[in-house]
Amino acid sequence: MFNKIRKSQLFIPLLALILLAVINLISDPGFFKITVQTNNAGNTVLAGYLITILDYGSELGILAIGMTLVTAASGGQDISVGATIAIAGSAMLRVLCGGNSRPETIQAPIIVAFLVACIVGMLCGAFNGMLVSVFKIQPMIATLILFTAGRSIAAWINNNELPIVPDPKFSYFGGFIPGIPIPTTVFIVAICIVIIALVLKFTNLGLYTQAVGINESSSRLNGINPTFIKFLSFVILGLCVAVAALIKVSRLSTINYSVIAKDIEMDAILAVALGGNALSGGKFNMWASILGAYVIQFLTTTLYKFNVQSDALAAYKAVVVILLVVFSAPKVREYMTGLLKKVTPARKEAA
Numbered sequence: 170m171f172n173k174i175r176k177s178q179l180f181i182p183l184l185a186l187i188l189l190a191v192i193n194l195i196s197d198p199g200f201f202k203i204t205v206q207t208n209n210a211g212n213t214v215l216a217g218y219l220i221t222i223l224d225y226g227s228e229l230g231i232l233a234i235g236m237t238l239v240t241a242a243s244g245g246q247d248i249s250v251g252a253t254i255a256i257a258g259s260a261m262l263r264v265l266c267g268g269n270s271r272p273e274t275i276q277a278p279i280i281v282a283f284l285v286a287c288i289v290g291m292l293c294g295a296f297n298g299m300l301v302s303v304f305k306i307q308p309m310i311a312t313l314i315l316f317t318a319g320r321s322i323a324a325w326i327n328n329n330e331l332p333i334v335p336d337p338k339f340s341y342f343g344g345f346i347p348g349i350p351i352p353t354t355v356f357i358v359a360i361c362i363v364i365i366a367l368v369l370k371f372t373n374l375g376l377y378t379q380a381v382g383i384n385e386s387s388s389r390l391n392g393i394n395p396t397f398i399k400f401l402s403f404v405i406l407g408l409c410v411a412v413a414a415l416i417k418v419s420r421l422s423t424i425n426y427s428v429i430a431k432d433i434e435m436d437a438i439l440a441v442a443l444g445g446n447a448l449s450g451g452k453f454n455m456w457a458s459i460l461g462a463y464v465i466q467f468l469t470t471t472l473y474k475f476n477v478q479s480d481a482l483a484a485y486k487a488v489v490v491i492l493l494v495v496f497s498a499p500k501v502r503e504y505m506t507g508l509l510k511k512v513t514p515a516r517k518e519a520a
Contacts, residue, residue: 235406244450246309252319294407343419
């Protein structure tokens with residue numbers, strides 16, 4: 170039974186989750202306490218570290234869905250995710266506020282603004298996808314363009330102003346719906362998970378993505394179009410980015426172009442790696458990536474709890490990356506497997 174669990178891709182993120190839970194349980198048993206409080210809007214809501222993890226881990230979980238597909242199909246990662254969130258969020262605010270950064274009422278329905286953000290996000294994904302699939306540019310280099318220019322484009326969309334959405338209903342998407350004590354983001358990520366589960370179950374997207382990532386030439390000989398699959402994976406990631414942008418912008422009803430979603434692409438990539446997925450592409454486990462996203466948020470929340478400065482978080486996460494790379498190395502895996510085989514017979518003989 171243990172060997173079956175150990176070989177599962179869920180083993181590493183589950184082990185990391187348990188380790189973080191034990192550390193917090195020892196240092197502060199109150200870490201897992203959930204209380205009922207009244208927020209600034211006067212709504213009764215649930216509060217606590219676990220609620221924070223579920224809330225702020227949701228947008229990372231959504232991004233992990235798209236990043237997993239991109240990684241599996243292209244064997245590379247999209248580092249422009251944070252900048253694209255800024256672009257999609259800025260476009261959303263432009264539609265809601267029009268040309269006035271301080272309107273008295275919203276200038277368009279929220280659903281229309283969100284659809285515009287989805288189109289913008291998918292266009293950015295299509296741009297990256299075209300460079301990777303058609304022009305055969307390495308993904309990290311291709312996405313470096315929007316990574317560099319994206320936030321400037323976002324600022325240009327709103328004339329470098331910071332629009333504020335006057336409608337309080339817009340804040341529901343990144344906060345709480347009156348009468349519901351659970352963060353709205355939990356429901357949004359649940360919808361995204363259900364949608365991707367249905368897509369993977371009833372279409373060949375997962376199979377084709379893995380086939381292209383494992384061997385592009387062989388997949389082409391089997392009737393699969395690698396160019397389209399790679400392109401589609403980036404477009405799907407663009408759609409995930411738009412949903413994350415809705416959450417990010419909704420939290421404050423405005424945007425800060427230089428700060429919004431800063432370094433979130435690194436967390437999304439780390440979530441995919443923590444899920445045991447090969448960053449060189451091929452076979453993937455979507456659920457391990459999503460679980461990995463919440464483990465990353467668990468780690469971030471834990472570090473903040475221990476009063477680690479925000480500018481030092483990257484260093485701690487770098488340690489996690491190093492450990493993942495080391496334990497994922499074939500030689501290390503072979504050594505660990507051999508060690509377990511030696512230990513197991515010794516225990517049987519002792520018994």
